[in-house]
Amino acid sequence: MSDHLFVGKSVPRTIEADKVTGRAIYIDDMKRPGMLYGKILYSKYAHAKIKSIDTSKAEKLPGVRAVLTGYDIPDARVGFLKDQTVLKKDVVRQFRDEVAAVAAISPEIAEEACRLIEVEYEQLPGVFDPFEAMKEGAPLVHEVDARGRPTKSNILPLPWKFNAGDIEQGRKDSAFTVKDTVSTTWVNQCCMGTSGCIAEFDQNNNLTLYNQTNVIFGHVGRISEYFAQIGLKGKKIRIVNAIVGGSFGTKLDTDIYEFISIQLALKTRKPVKILFTREEEFKALPPRQPAIFDIEQGCDKEGNLTFRKVEAVLDNGAYTSWGATTPSVMLMPMSSLYRVPNVFFQATCVYTNNIYCQAMRGYGNPQATFAVETSMDTLAEAAGIDPLEFRMINRNHPGDETPMRLKITSCGFEECINAVKEKLNWSEKKGTKKGRGVGMASLIHVAGGARVTRSDGHGIMVKVNEFGQVDVIESGTDQGQGSPTVITQIVAEALGVRPEDISLTFGDTALALWDAGTHASRHTFMAGNAAIMACEKAKRQILDMAVEHMPKIIKGGFKRKKRKDPDFVEPDLDYGLIADPEDLDIRDRMIFAKKNPDHPHFRIPVSQILREGLLGSGESKVVVAEEFYDPPTEMLDREFKGNLSQTYAFGTSGVEVEVDEKTGEVKIVNLVAAHDVGKAMNPTLLLGQIYGAAYTGVGYGLTEEIKVVNGRVMNPGFRDYQMLTAMDVVPVEPVVVEPGDEDGPYGAKGVGEPGLVPTAPAIANAVYDAIGVRIKDLPITPEKVLAALKERGDVC
Amino acid sequence: MKKVSVSFTLNGDAVTAEVPVTWTLLKTLREHFELTGAKEGCGVGECGACTVIVDGEAVNSCLYPIFEIEGKSVTTIEGLANEDGTLNPIQQAFLENNGVQCGFCTSGMIMSAKGLLDHNPEPTEDEIRSSIAGNFCRCTGYVQIVEAIDMAAKTLK
Structure with missing residues (x-):
């Protein structure tokens, strides 16, 4: 373990130098041609009936391209328990309820248009304490469940009950017992970069969502479900991540603003960006669960x-x-x-x-x-x-x-x-x-x-070009934790190249293999294991090439020497040392014979073999390997x-x-x-x-x-x-x-x-x-x- | 909307911009000059992600009315690296000492650090912390940022 060149070393974050020069492109910095800006109008009350919405003034404001309410879009339900719609109609149940949305040519005009939307509410009694909410006769937050069946209480239909052993026996075995009531409250994740995305449809209604999620394939799954409900079943969805300005859990679910940007983009046929203000980040983004x-x-x-x-x-x-x-x-x-x-x-x-x-x-x-x-x-x-x-x-x-x-x-x-x-x-x-x-x-x-989820897999792809440069297509997300550097260290170590040879591509569902998400502190463990396995495969391909080409290259070198110097005597080498890929290895860009690592002739730059493998005599080959690591664990x-x-x-x-x-x-x-x-x-x-x-x-x-x-x-x-x-x-x-x-x-x-x-x-x-x-x-x-x-x- | 024409020095170049009179320096940098290194983390001068240097002082560009920039000199994160592309010692120190995580606060942090080190080449830890008191970071706990600025100060000396 101690002879690692890169793993275990404090390799600097040089691969992320764009973050110290202002070059790194976050969602805030992204623009698409013809892009419009979306804004959301939220509820004025914690619980109320919507009696009417008048959007006529907003629609007339110059620069406004679309105004949507819950009455304009399909009634599709979203979320973990499918207990909400994208834009709310009839009833609002919290202050952050999205009542209407606007797309306009500037964020200022979109905001002004939101102010011009007139909503008439009739206030309903609210319930703000979970113990009050559990009491009989408490106002019901939802009159019906996701399937339209009347509800009887505010308690969610979730089965969180765990039992192991025998509590009563435990009590009997106790010399001391204590009982405490403890509580925790709401806290905000406080990502320095606020929430945002850009939704863009092509002519065939396939969606590209520029995003900052840490679960790119989860996003595809949830938006697919949504598409099936709004007449876009089967349309393709591509998630492309910008650099992520912090996540801390906020980018795990697909949030309502993302569905709204999709609806505004559909309506206007233009890319639509929604970017939260800091105030929205506090008011309209779900915080930690108390x-x-x-x-x-x-x-x-x-x-x-x-x-x-x-x-x-x-x-x-x-x-x-x-x-x-x-x-x-x-x-x-x-x-x-x-x-x-x-x-x-x-x-x-x-x-x-x-x-x-x-x-x-x-x-x-x-x-x-x-x-x-x-x-x-x-x-x-x-x-x-x-x-x-x-x-x-x-x-x-x-x-x-x-x-x-x-x-x-x-x-x-x-x-x-x-x-x-x-x-x-x-x-x-x-x-x-x-x-x-x-x-x-x-x-x-x-x-x-x-x-x-049923799969806890993580996909990675490793490509090596004829110059010895490595492209790693990573399915996870860098949220700032340092994965670009750590994965680079692992690939450099496992493949036998240097960190500066490696480029990483994160967060693009069109390129990456599936991944369960960069959550649960799993990225280094999962991507690391997947990378090591993928690099082993890529390395084997390179070493197969080496077995084929090394003797030719070495003997060719001797021939050239002999042409220059007739007295040169070709050394009698044991080519058996490099006849089997198992006997070769790569370290610090050099291929060498394991049984004699310092052999004066059996050391060749990996790039030379890669060039020979692609463009030399014999069958032309590229080096590419993928791995999908799904650990032997249980749901x-x-x-x-x-x-x-x-x-x-x-x-x-x-x-x-x-x-x-x-x-x-x-x-x-x-x-x-x-x-x-x-x-x-x-x-x-x-x-x-x-x-x-x-x-x-x-x-x-x-x-x-x-x-x-x-x-x-x-x-x-x-x-x-x-x-x-x-x-x-x-x-x-x-x-x-x-x-x-x-x-x-x-x-x-x-x-x-x-x-x-x-x-x-x-x-x-x-x-x-x-x-x-x-x-x-x-x-x-x-x-x-x-x-x-x-x-x-x-x-x- | 009523526009204003302003001429100032931006990262060493003489520039002129005609922008709406209500725009801030941050908005002008990002929208007109497409210099997106300075970020809007709050828009109300609380988080420091928008920090740039104006006439030698680190300021929150999100609060800076554009009409006040006339004749002044502005340095942004994009103007910090050397002409040959090599990094300024502060930038280098942030990379080497893990003063960067998600990077959203980084431009502002580095510009606040520059504002400090230009005036005070040998700052104490307290002085370093004061200089970035208005720059929020959720990733690092500030420890390695403070160390990076200290490291940069020693390199610059």
Whole structure:
């Protein structure tokens, strides 16, 4: 492993130099000839009947090319539960409901036209709390379901119920039990590049959608379904991605604005671009799913967990995107973070007239881990065991099979806990109080793909031209995580060329093989494995060429030498050394004989062989190989059990905080982020993932919150939404644990999401250690800290 | 719409543009000059993705009325690399130290860094952080950006 030329090295992001020169083209920067600009008119109310819409003034505005309402387009239903239409008619159910859309020659004219659309509403009673919404007699958010059948309640028809072992037996085995209620709120993904796309139809009504999705083929699937409903069945759909200005979950679902741009493009026969403003990004883009958990855990006298019982309620908002599927990921920490024999988990998703939710880095894991790790601390205290020791007792081990049937292979959990213990000086600092405290939390996450669809495959294609230059057609998406550099390193290593020989093409469904999506921290693992296999095939083709051409080239060289120098004696070489492709290899652009790598004659530049193979004597050949890597994993069964990932990530965050008991402010003095990454493919880029995720986790823990009042987003901008800035100094100390994973490319596991997951609960636990009050509702704002101190009687 | 004609220096070249009087410097750079390196991340001067240098100072070009640019000198990210195409040390440091992830904030970050280093060649970490306090980034947690600016300062010295 140690003789790698590129893997494991901090290769700089030179392949992305366009990002530092302003050349990188994001969706914001893209224009198509004749392109129009689309704008959306949203609802004025959280719940209302639409009595009338008058678009006549908007249509007359010079420069307007189309005005559409729900009454102008087919009633096709979209979304995970098909519970909404693209433009709403008759009833609006949230403030972000799309009521009308305009295409015009400039964004300003489109916006002005939206203002000229007159909509008359009749307000309906709304419901804004999931517990209220579950009560009998609560206003129904949907009167009928997707099939038109009358609904009886606001509870979604989703089956999130997991049972393993026997909770009652677990209770009997317990010496200590605790029960906590914890909750998390809406947070915005805050991609610096806002949402947007350009829809363009050709003469035959085939669509090209310029986009920034991280699931290009999922987009094709969903738009195909839509096409089937609007009379475009069988028309071709091509997704072409621009450079993506951040994703963090927002580009996972096909959002309503994308369908609207398609409708406007159909109507006008022109390319139509929709680009969100920052305000829209806060108001009209689904944020992270909030959740409220009742969690109960028990342990025996020795501190071994006996059971975990959790009931969750999720405010689904008015429609359903991926937010309602976060329980499928919550299941993982609920059932498998620490060894726990008896587990019950149930999640109820409830319609309200609030904003609806989707994915965000970590999916449901940060919410669930906040619940589990809060409970771990309260239980450790009840049992009188040091929280770190308590976690060490219950940690997962290599070779474990969890109640969810996850098969734990490589597992550096113990090292992660020990790293926190040592770096944070835990034993000395724990329990000293006086406003300063330490806390910790851990995580488990998928790190070898996640079989959430029937195929968890990933396609890649590798072409090598006659100059030794390599084109890699990659089916995934670079959202900033550094895949272009890491995949380049892997291809250079596996094929035996240099990073500068390689070009990558991402995100084009017309070129790429299928991929399940760049989600679930899977890109390095999946693309890496696929790339290694594809490169092996391409390499074999090159070495077959070498077997055919090397002797000819070498002997030809001797002949030429002899012509120049009659005294030259051709050396007697053992051509058997290069007679079999198995005996050859390529490294750093050179083909050589494995049995004698320094052989003075049996070393030839790969480009020379490639040229000879294409243009020399004999049969002309090109080098191209593809691989579709679908890992040997399982889809979850009806009981939500199955080994859905080929490997799992573990990690532990340890935090030291200082709490100002007068202001309630929490300052992070030190944040140790220890992560089992399998193998660091590029140490510098890896740290970037840990730092970035930890910061977002600190925001989740301390400052970030979309304030929603009666369905309305009250803080739709960076001034009032408190994302961390460079002035918020958080000293993050990453610890990289590298046990190596036998199934990962060169030993690597996924690491994109893990850094975020345990951060907030570690902070909450540290705050408790510092001041003795436990905040169970994120974010831990100064107001909440002061209120908790006041309740305890410390502050008047 | 009423238009205004402005003449100024853009990345070293004398230029004139006739654009609607309501346009900002950012809109003029992106729409008229097709220099799309500066980005609109919020449009209201909060995120810094649109940062360019005007007469030596880093400014939010999304708030800068175009009629105020008359006679001034503007440098954008496109004007930062050397004529032979090699990168400015700040750009190089961002690539080497992973100060770039999705890259949307990067143009603005680099221009804020340039604004700092032109005035203060040996900044402290606090000064570096202050200079990019108005440049938001969701990917990096700022750590490697701060390190990249520090690295660039040392190279430039």
